[in-house]
Amino acid sequence: MWYQRTFTLPAAWAGKHILLHFEAVDHQATIFVNGQKAASHAGGYDAFSVDITAWLAKGANSLVVAAYDANDGRTPSGKNGPRGDYTFSSGIWQTVWLEPVNPDYIQTLRLLPDLAGQRLKLDVKAPGAARITAVVFDGKKEVARAEGTAETAFYLPLANPKPWSPDAPFLYDVKLTLTAANGRVSDEVMSYVGMRDVQLGKVNGVVRPLLNGQFVMQLGLLDQGYWPDGILTAPTEEALKFDMEYTKKAGYNLIRKHMKTEPQRFYYWADKLGLLVWQDMPAIWYPNEDTLATRTRFRHELKAILDDHYNSPSIIAWVPFNENWGAFDVVRITDWVKRYDPSRLVNGNSGFNNNPSYQKAYGDPKNGDFVDTHIYVGPTKASEPDEKRAASLGEFGGVGLFVRGHMWPVENNAYAYEPTKAALTDRYVFLLDQVDQLMRYRGLSVAIYTQTTDVEHEVNGLLTYDRGVEKMETDRVRAVNQAVLQAGYELATKKD
Structure with a gap:
């Protein structure tokens, strides 16, 4: 399957690196920008991103995506495979978007709640040893702050955290700021976290799943x-x-x-x-x-x-x-x-x-x-x-x-x-x-x-x-x- 479109970048994006994001393409995707191959990806159910800056031109740009799905049962396909029960589909099937970023930017973020320890573990991937400032908000109120370094996990103490559950799905907002080696703020990212704990335990002698220490x-x-x-x-x-x-x-x-x-x-x-x-x-x-x-x-x-x-x-x-x-x-x-x-x-x-x-x-x-x-x-x-x-x-x-x-x-x-x-x-x-x-x-x-x-x-x-x-x-x-x-x-x- 072939997809083609043209796009023009906003003037405000000048000097930025341009990321092209795909949430899912089934199954093999090859990306061409202005007639040149920029990237390829295999996997129909996971996301991927491409920095297309090097292939961009002033004015209108051409984007072509070639998607190939052999449908031979030898790739993860769920109900969409050769023995699937329903209408077969393929190609680009989730969201696609462009994002402008600075050369130093937050690439990935992992948030691991530790409810019992009243803390949040952060693992940030970014170029070099950039400084990361993490701030947690309850609504508009700042409730915790910590600093760390990209590529090295660090913890943010969070006193008396509100737990996340189906009955009370409370979410804290999280703001991350990346400060580059030159001292300038190079990127800011907003996310959120639900403080919850999942494990097995015994309730009246019976092994059951526990959410925040309680059987639900x-x-x-x-x-x-x-x-x-x-x-x-x-x-x-x-x-x-x-x-x-x-x-x-x-x-x-x-x-x-x-x-x-x-x-x-x-x-x-x-x-x-x-x-x-x-x-x-x-x-x-x-x-x-x-x-x-x-x-x-x-x-x-x-x-x-x-x-x-x-x-x-x-x-x-x-x-x-x-x-x-x-x-x-x-x-x-x-x-x-x-x-x-x-x-x-x-x-x-x-x-x-x-x-x-x-x-x-x-x-x-x-x-x-x-x-x-x-x-x-x-x-x-x-x-x-x-x-x-x-x-x-x-x-x-x-x-x-x-x-x-x-x-x-x-x-x-x-x-x-x-x-x-x-x-x-x-x-x-x-x-x-x-x-x-x-x-x-x-x-x-x-x-x-x-x-x-x-x-x-x-x-x-x-x-x-x-x-x-x-x-x-x-x-x-x-x-x-x-x-x-x-x-x-x-x-x-x-x-x-």
Whole structure:
């Protein structure tokens, strides 16, 4: 696929370095500026940037992007691969923009909250040994300040920090100033941080995930992020936000972002609205053979995705593999993710009890932080915790309802069906009553219902694919969800 456009830089950008940012291009991208190759990148779900200053001319400039996707199953592609269930897409599918910067500028920033230590760890990448000043604000009030050096991690003390949680998603603003060797301020960056802590612990003798030291039942929706017009691309930021606000309105506190990543604005709204996120790694398929090159591509993009979204407090768990799809070295990769980012939980092979017909099942990796099964319709026979891992039901439900005039023009399907909105709501309330029992008496800590919206032939969403109809009685869905979450809070009375 080829893309071409011309652009003229504003006069105010004269003398600046010009960065060209891509949030995602599927899969191989080659960038040409004024007829000359400026850069190339491989990876369909991670962001990259190019300094195009050397290739720019005065006046109009030509930008050409060549995007190539072999669609052979040997690159991370999620549901968008050769065995994908939905319409295939490729090319530029996330945001592209230009940014002017000085020669010395802040290139990357890592923020790691330490709630118990009442401090914030900062790791800033910038040219040379530039001086970094970090200031934290609560609203307009400065509450902390520290100085450090680029390329060397430093800490910013933050007394009595306000914790981030779904019920109170408080975000501190963070301002970073880079002072170059000549003493001049060369760059300023605004960001934010949510002070939260995620780990496992025992509650009444049961291993459970703890948020800020307390068990919070994780009740969420499987969210595939598909759209009737843009496929993987939402039509607007408001559309992205609409799905998330509906999730919150319906009483959930978690989204499992399934088999894809989203633009950074999605994670901003999760941070802002107070929605926990489980982030999947898009699967590989390799239907013909498993090769070293395939595995190398997967590992490279997995690391890139972890780096891209490291600063989002809403992301509390990484999911490297799903239902054994394209799985390899599951134990090693699960351990590597946990070492690389110990601040989050890891679900190494969600739904290890399921398996595609073309590949041997890896089964339970017996490491990571969750014993995770998928049960349709469920939720009975969900996994139970062991001595080191919490129990999660990574997928269940999937009960469908036909809504005439709002269905994709193919044969539609679901795991089960109900004839009316009221009946579907009754069925959902019954399933959540069972989740409540599993949480209380079998140690279940996470339940993720399939799914936020219908997706093409699948009619098991809470919303139709066009987002035009709420398929359940939302007030009743919210009431039973909140009852389960409240029961979880009541369980969290004692931590061993």
